[in-house]
Amino acid sequence: MNQPVSPADHVDRHLTLIALGVGLMAIKYLADAVQTLAPAYDVPAEWISDIAALTAVLAILPGMLWLRLKLPPGVRADLLAEDGYVMSVLRRAMRHSWQISWVVLIFADVFVRKRFPEIPVGFAMQATIALMTGLVAISFFVILKAEGADDGEDGA
């Protein structure tokens, strides 16, 4: 039987699952955008989109429920607690996503929109969502891996 986790560790794992879910949604929106722009790739893009959405629903939600079950009875975890390290990483990932997306969207507005006015609105929306969510997920896991590789494990 698995050992119960502390509420704070539960929150960390929950946030990691959320970031994973955001990454899967980025793949879904990217595949949708490809589908909108390039109908020739319609079938594979549709499959990728469906698989990503399905994985997000079938893996992330049960994962969250499983984590909830590992908490000791009667113990609640504050999933919105702002204090922890992993929450700070998620905030930084969102900040990176916003900054890069802002630059890319301004570049696209200045250099792409006027030259290619026929670009479908649906593609622009889906590509923007894919960019923003993808950057959150990538940035989150890159920071976590880079900083967590040597996190001074115990030594009590």
Added chain:
Amino acid sequence: MSGAEGLSNRIRVFRAEQGMSQAELAAAIGVSRKTISTIEVGRFVPSTIIALKIARYFQVPVEEIFSLDT
């Protein structure tokens, strides 16, 4: 960058004196082990509340645990 430059701490020393692990300290003050380990190595600057909880746990003023690098 985590913004952790400039703040050093002696959590590891206090833990060693009491023979406790990161996980035990984390559980005692209600944060994750990862939070304690990243604070210890100076990668994460804790909130004032966490800093005060750590100081209260070791029963010392917060300045004995955290100090600014000069």
